[in-house]
Amino acid sequence: xxxxxxxxxxxxxxxxxxxxxxxxxxxxxxxxxxxxxxxxxxxxxxxxxxxxxxxxxxxxxxxxxxxxxxxxxxxxxxxxxxxxxxxxxxxxxxxxxxxxxxxxxxxxxxxxxxxxxxxxxxxxxxxxxxxxxxxxxxxxxxxxxxxxxxxxxxxxxxxxxxxxxxxxxxxxxxxxxxxxxxxxxxxxxxxxxxxxxx
Numbered sequence: 549x550x551x552x553x554x555x556x557x558x559x560x561x562x563x564x565x566x567x568x569x570x571x572x573x574x575x576x577x578x579x580x581x582x583x584x585x586x587x588x589x590x591x592x593x594x595x596x597x598x599x600x601x602x603x604x605x606x607x608x609x610x611x612x613x614x615x616x617x618x619x620x621x622x623x624x625x626x627x628x629x630x631x632x633x634x635x636x637x638x639x640x641x642x643x644x645x646x647x648x649x650x651x652x653x654x655x656x657x658x659x660x661x662x663x664x665x666x667x668x669x670x671x672x673x674x675x676x677x678x679x680x681x682x683x684x685x686x687x688x689x690x691x692x693x694x695x696x697x698x699x700x701x702x703x704x705x706x707x708x709x710x711x712x713x714x715x716x717x718x719x720x721x722x723x724x725x726x727x728x729x730x731x732x733x734x735x736x737x738x739x740x741x742x743x744x745x746x
Contacts, residue, residue: 549715552706559703560619563696567616570609571732577605596677604686611693615700621720635718639708642720646705654698661690 584598617623630638665687667673673683707719726734 549710549713553710553716556703556706556710559699563615563619563700563703566696567613567619568731570613570616573605573609573612577602577609580605595679596675597679597681600675600677600681604681607686608689608693611689612696614693615696618697618700618704621722635720636712638720639711643705643708643712646701646708650701651698654694654701657694658691658698661687661694665691 580598581602584594584602588594614623630641633641665684668684668687675681675683704719707716710716711719
């Protein structure tokens with residue numbers, strides 16, 4: 549079990565790393581959207597490429613951050629029944645959910661999504677819109693995102709089983725800490741301060 553817990557910690561570290569940087573894709577999408585709107589209003593010039601790159605960045609952020617969201621227990625949950633159960637009962641619901649629902653869905657998405665991405669890569673498929681972008685980069689987010697989510701689901705499953713065996717503390721307990729938004733705000737402030745000193 550100790551090997552599996554090390555594997556779980558490695559997955560957690562990977563998805564924490566990915567999640568830390570994926571948030572910048574939302575900022576990039578917002579900036580591109582604002583610049584596109586300003587240029588369109590002032591110069592009456594626009595391109596579908598700007599609209600599509602926003603879609604690509606949002607899709608990448610959504611798919612790549614899903615594992616990070618699961619790591620921090622922030623996925624939407626329906627607690628109509630589970631909040632009435634004991635902690636062990638809640639953990640068993642998670643074990644069943646990760647085993648019977650999350651894993652098969654991720655495997656199915658990888659089974660169908662990977663050939664879809666490879667076909668787009670081989671064909672060089674382009675958007676049908678005038679000035680549109682090549683499609684395979686956004687298709688690539690499907691296998692990457694669902695691979696990360698599958699790994700994180702397995703990490704959470706390992707932690708739940710270890711808890712049931714009494715090997716670790718409750719993995720669902722919220723740890724007091726800073727949110728990703730607070731960390732991003734601090735990083736922006738730090739970069740701005742470094743620029744003013746330079």
